[in-house]
Amino acid sequence: MIPALAPLFIADFQHYRDVLVLPDDPRVGVPLRTFLTSEYLNDALTRFASAYPDSDPRGLASIWSKYYFIKLIPPVVAASLILNQRLPLSLDHLQLILDEGGLPAAFKLADSGQRWTPTPADAFERFDDLLEQHLGPFIDALARHFRLSPKVLWSNAGNYFEWLLGVLANAMPHADLTHGHQLLNVQLLPDGSRNPLYQPVRYIKVEGQDELKRQRRVCCIRYRVNGLDYCANCPLS
Secondary structure (H helix, E strand, O other): OOHHHHHHOOHHHHHHOOOEEOOOOOOOOEEHHHHHOOHHHHHHHHHHHOOOOOOOHHHHHHHHHHHHHHHHHHHHHHHHHHHOEEOOOOHHHEEEEEOOOOOEEEEEEOOOOEEOOOOOOOHHHHOHHHHHHHHHHHHHHHHHHHOOOHHHHHHHHHHHHHHHHHHHHHHOOOOOOHHHHHHHHOOEOOOOOEOOOOOOEEEEOOOOOOOOEEEEOOOOOHHHOOOOOOOOOOOOO
16 A cells, blocks of 8 residues: 555545555566557456457457556546645556456556645646556557557546546545546647547436436447446446
8 A cells, every 4th residue: 555545545445455556565567568568468358358258359358448447547536636646657657466367456656656736727737647648548559459449448437537526526525626527527638639538427317217317428338248238327228
């Protein structure tokens, strides 16, 4: 565990205690650049695919990415929004720790980062390391390797980002989540390009139901994996 992040790992967040770790963690990690440019990626997906024989590799890669994002995004985003901690997230400075099934188990960071001083002016400054130094090159590499649309992977990441903001709002009603919501609700990045995390989720009215239904905008193609069906939030179901 990273001591600076200890205040986060309480209640429902306790299971993230050993997800972001420092170089002294004894578990074997693989540099992320190496993982994405070698047979490590194929090996991880092969181990994961053993539970779903004869499945479409694109579907498998999408589901695998969900495990990756649910490990990475909640502690990283919470550390930034709640503790104002900037973590070193570049692929060049991270190692990925896998479990026996080829799934992401933890991330070994080069150091514990530092407090944001001064506080970032906007969401794009706050989350630049996450978007530009990590998610962007990671998603590009994974999409290229498996010939999968990057939109599917960005949607997977955005789905967990949006979900986390709801969790934090409920657990910490007075927390300032402005930058998190801003990131998901601005169509264009500062350079004028499309924001790949723009509104990954929508809430729609369903006849006969009082509560709005949470629905992803882009399908995660989970149905392409043998034994799995559309997820509860699928726009195709």
